Amino acid sequence: MELLRHNLQVAPLLVDQAEDAAxxxxxxxxxxxxxxxxxxxxxxxxxxxxxxxxAPAFERHAVEHGVAVVRAEAAVIWTGAGRPDKVREMIGVFTAEMLTGPR
Structure with a gap:
């Protein structure tokens, strides 16, 4: 929620709290x-x-487990890393057949 509000100052605190809880x-x-x-x-x-x-953690999870939504998330994070090659790699599997197949 804080990221949607662009409240980037509080987000690191929330990450720290989540790490402690974990x-x-x-x-x-x-x-x-x-x-x-x-x-x-x-x-x-x-x-x-x-x-x-x-980004590599997103990519590993997506590829190892075949999770399309995580593959899309990996593409987003790779955009932030300035790696259009990795973005293309992540979204390249999204064919029309794959996108309209069983969910």
Whole structure:
């Protein structure tokens, strides 16, 4: 929500709080949530280096698990890293057949 409000000052605090919570609680997808938080914060803030650090995690998850929406997210984060080659790689699999297939 804070990123949508462009409240980039509070977002790092929320990431820190989420990291602390993940250390003390059993959260099955904590690492994925943290990658999302850090990745979208970097993208929203124009932090190309932060995007470069987080984009590979999005890509790995998308490719390993075949998750199209995460592949699209990887493309977004790669845009923030200034890597149009990786964006093309991520979205290149979105054929008409794939997009209209079973969900």
């Amino acid at each position: 250390k003390t609680a059993v959260i099955p997808d904590a690492e994925g949530v943290l990658h999302n938080m850090r990745g979208y914060l970097a993208w929203s803030g124009g932090d190309a280096e932060g995007c470069m650090r987080e």
